[in-house]
Amino acid sequence: MIEKFYDIRRMTSDDADAVVELSRLFEPVSTTLWRGLDPDEGVDWIRERLGLPEWAGFVAEVDHDLIGFAICKDMNDDTRGFIFPQANETVHLLYLAVDEAFRGQGVARALLSECEKLAHDWGRSGLLLDIASDNPSLRIYQRFGFEKLGSLVFLRKKL
Numbered sequence: 001m002i003e004k005f006y007d008i009r010r011m012t013s014d015d016a017d018a019v020v021e022l023s024r025l026f027e028p029v030s031t032t033l034w035r036g037l038d039p040d041e042g043v044d045w046i047r048e049r050l051g052l053p054e055w056a057g058f059v060a061e062v063d064h065d066l067i068g069f070a071i072c073k074d075m076n077d078d079t080r081g082f083i084f085p086q087a088n089e090t091v092h093l094l095y096l097a098v099d100e101a102f103r104g105q106g107v108a109r110a111l112l113s114e115c116e117k118l119a120h121d122w123g124r125s126g127l128l129l130d131i132a133s134d135n136p137s138l139r140i141y142q143r144f145g146f147e148k149l150g151s152l153v154f155l156r157k158k159l
Contacts, residue, residue, distance in 0.1 A: 006067060006102070008110050011057030016046040018066040019059070023097055046071070058114040060098070060107045068098035070111040074122050086126055091119040093129040096137075108137075112144050 011019070020042040037045060049055040054076070060068035073092045093115050098107045112127075119127055129146065131138055 004106065004110075006060045006062050006105075006107060006110070008058055008060050008114055011046075011050060011059050011069060011071070013047040013050050015057075015059050015066065015069070016043040016050075019046055019057070019069050019071075022066055022069065022099060023095065025099070026097060049073075056118055058111055058118075060102075060111060062102070067102045068096075068107045068111055070096040070115050072115050072118055072127075074124065075128070076122075076124070087128075089125040090128045091115065091122060091124050091126070093127050096129075108140050109144065112141075 020039050023042070024039070046057075049071070050057060054074040055072070057069060057071040059066050071094045073094060075090045075092050076088050093112075096108060096111055096115075098111070115127055119125075127146070128149070129141065131141065
């Protein structure tokens with residue numbers, strides 16, 4: 001059993017700067033949330049979303065320093081781009097990140113557990129995320145019970 005050395009709490013707008021700073025550590029591998037935004041715009045994006053009832057986030061901290069975060073959106077009433085029967089019963093996990101120095105210590109699992117509790121609190125029956133097939137984090141999500149929902153293939157023809 002891994003000893004818990006961190007705290008998990010609900011994300012607030014005051015966390016936006018630290019969230020964007022941590023997410024920048026993963027560029028260019030994982031930038032889908034902020035693509036096209038400079039850091040200040042990313043901070044504004046987070047603050048705006050956290051002010052809406054269908055958005056929520058969680059942060060993991062050690063001595064008030066952010067070491068991880070997760071951002072979720074309730075898909076009820078907004079399932080654009082998602083074609084599967086339970087889309088409106090689902091919470092979309094848009095982003096989960098843990099500082100490399102704190103990986104393998106249960107932080108991602110704790111953040112995922114909070115997202116799962118949130119989905120239950122919102123009356124939803126599932127969590128959804130998208131991830132590249134070669135992303136090493138795929139194993140974490142599979143161990144947590146996520147299953148492949150289908151297969152989407154991107155094709156490109158060079159002209």
